[in-house]
Amino acid sequence: MMMTTNYLVIGSGVAGLTFSIKIAEKFPDREVIIITKSDEEESNTKYAQGGVAVVLDTQSDSFEKHIKDTLIAGDGLCDEGVVKMVVEEGPKRLKELLLWGANFDVDGSGDFDLGKEGGHSEYRVVHHKDITGYEIERALLKCVHQLPNITILSHHFAIDLVTNHHIKNVKSDTISCYGAYVLDQKTGHIFTIKANSTLLASGGVGCVYGHTTNPKIATGDGIAMAYRAKAKIKDMEFIQFHPTALYEAKGESSFLISEAVRGFGAYLRNKNGYRFMPDYDARAELASRDIVSQSIDRELKKSGENHVYLDCTHLDIKDFKNHFPNIYEKCLEHHIDVAKDWIPVVPASHYLCGGIEVDKDGKTSVSNLFACGECTRTGLHGANRLASNSLLEALVYAHNIFRFHSSHEYGTLTIEIPDWNDEGTTIPEEHVLIQHNLKQLQALMRDYVGIVRSNKRLKRAIKHLELIYNEVEDLYRESKITTSLCELRNMVNVAHLIIGQSLERTENKGGYFNIDNVKK
Structure with a gap:
């Protein structure tokens, strides 16, 4: 089975939904398919409590103050041009959320009841009680359901991106993305979605550690797929641990x-x-x-x-x-x-401050592949994210990706993509093998790759991870695809990136602290 669409969006949080609404409104004759592995409203966005950091009170606050706070939190590793762009775009993107029906708390005078969070020098966080993300998700989904050219496929899991190496007759030095292989979790059927443009908006990696504020779906799927597709991944060592x-x-x-x-x-x-x-x-x-x-x-x-x-x-x-x-x-x-x-x-x-490396238009190093939201490394957060900058980043980059697509045509793909081949595989009889490796992986990451790290622990983590990787890859080759097996495989890939890039960092910055990097 093959589905074809103009735009494939993987993920149904604020990043994916914002892009989908904008592109579907701009081009009513083009199709958008959103796939999400759980219910359509289940995403990291849903659990965002704080709000959207945006400069509104220009008497006490300013873009310059917000930029400075972001740069201080990022500990010298932010891209200043990106920070300036995101902060200055904030009021426009908030206005769009209001037009789409999102509600935010106001005070007795009818002005926004702005909050202040760690690292902010002024009150600038627009919020809806302590369920801001849930409110934004509600408003965006309502808009999506009013657009006939958007299809949401809930309980569909993206297994892998389709790239050159899947297709025999494509000869190019440039790696391109042509869509994705997708598992219908209710039927077990695997099919292909061929797309002119693919957007990864797949969220974070919290479940790699087990103890996490993230929902169970945050298994780093988009980053792992992009990594296997040879996209550039950067700053994975910067895991933000929420203090409370x-x-x-x-x-x-x-x-x-x-x-x-x-x-x-x-x-x-x-x-x-x-x-x-x-x-x-x-x-x-x-x-x-x-x-x-x-x-x-x-x-x-x-x-x-x-x-x-x-x-x-x-x-x-x-x-x-x-x-x-x-x-x-x-x-x-x-x-x-x-x-x-x-x-x-x-x-x-x-929260993950690094991820798939993208430019200001959300382009990855793989042609026809874009990324937005927590799965990306934009340069906004540097070594540590300033509170409530993440929803802002997703809104701004979703708009930038939309703007890029509005001025760049993507022709219809004529290539033939082979069907998913699972000949010779069997249904895994012992689910305990998946759960055992998952618990081992999460314990390894918590114990050896946590808030405070050391070179000794990181090197031991590599050796232990190699054993888990080999067992998981054996399972993957021998077994018919299941969501839990794919998620485990993705988390192993993500753990490999976190550990490897942690060892490459020789200076403590922001959320990364290695006792061996402390100057004696």
């Missing part, structure tokens, strides 16, 4: 206690009640995420404890419940009364 995920003794996925809670005035304390952040940084709890996470890591190593605490008991609980209703209810589910109890928190894998 709700500590749960059981379970791997962690609920995020938003950065905005610390911006609202919460304190971090150790088990003895000591407020420790002023010892590490003059900004205390409002220091950037890398500093707060590393500080918590040091406190835990000193005490031997599993978590620290976030103290909100001195705050106005009525205002807290109004600003953070979802967080308040989640804490109650865990028998934590925020008005009286400290919230146990621990850093968890949260």
Whole structure:
């Protein structure tokens, strides 16, 4: 079976949906297919609590201040031209969200109720309670369903990109993308989607670490596919660990206690009640995420404890419940009364600052392949993302990719793409092999490639990963395709990139800290 489309979009978060809406409205005679491996609303966007960082109050704030805050967080590795572009485009992109029906909190005067998060010098975060991403996703999906030339294929998994090496008669030194091989997860059928242009908007990699604020779908699929297609991947060592995920003794996925809670005035304390952040940084709890996470890591190593605490008991609980209703209810589910109890928190894998290298138009090093959102390395974040810059980045780059497609024609592909070949494979009888390797991989990444790294641990990680890689590749060659097997294979590829690029970095920057890089 073969499907053909003008534009193939892999991922249904803010990046993929924004591009799809714009291109479908611009060209009503062209087809857009969006594939997503879960329900259409399930994405990292859905779980973004904080908001969109954008300069609106020009009396107290300015583009220059936002640019400076971003550059400071990025620790010298941001692309200043990209930072300037993204920040200055912010108000225009926010206006589009409002026109599409997204709602954001306002104060008594009807002005936006702007929040302030770690690393920001001013109040500039536009938000919807503590479920901003969910609200944006709702508005975008509503728009998508009103456009007849967009088709969403839910529960469809992209296995691999179709490139030159799949096609016998294509002779070129340039690697090009012609679409993707896709698994219908409900039927088990694998088919080809041939596309003039393919956009990877596939989200992050949090599940590689197991303990993560990301949803279960964040397995680095887009990055792994791009890597296998020989696209350039950069800055994978810069994993941002969110300092304050709700500590749960059981379970791997962690609920995020938003950065905005610390911006609202919460304190971090150790088990003895000591407020420790002023010892590490003059900004205390409002220091950037890398500093707060590393500080918590040091406190835990000193005490031997599993978590620290976030103290909100001195705050106005009525205002807290109004600003953070979802967080308040989640804490109650865990028998934590925020008005009286400290919230146990621990850093968890949260955001990838690197990824598929793209230019300002979202072009990758592979022809006809674009990328947008968390799976990319744009140069905006550098070594560490400034809070609430990620939704902004996705909106700006989705627009840039749309603008590029509006002025560049992509002719219809006439090449023949072979069907997926799984002759000689069998249905995997022992799912335990997949789960065993997954748990080994996640433990390896947490123990050897976490917040604080060392060359010794990284080199050991490479050796252990090689064993996992060989077993997974054997399974992949012998077995019929399943989503869990493909996800595991993708996570192994991502882990390889993180470890390898960590070893290549000889200087500590932002979210990357290696004890062997500390000058004696």
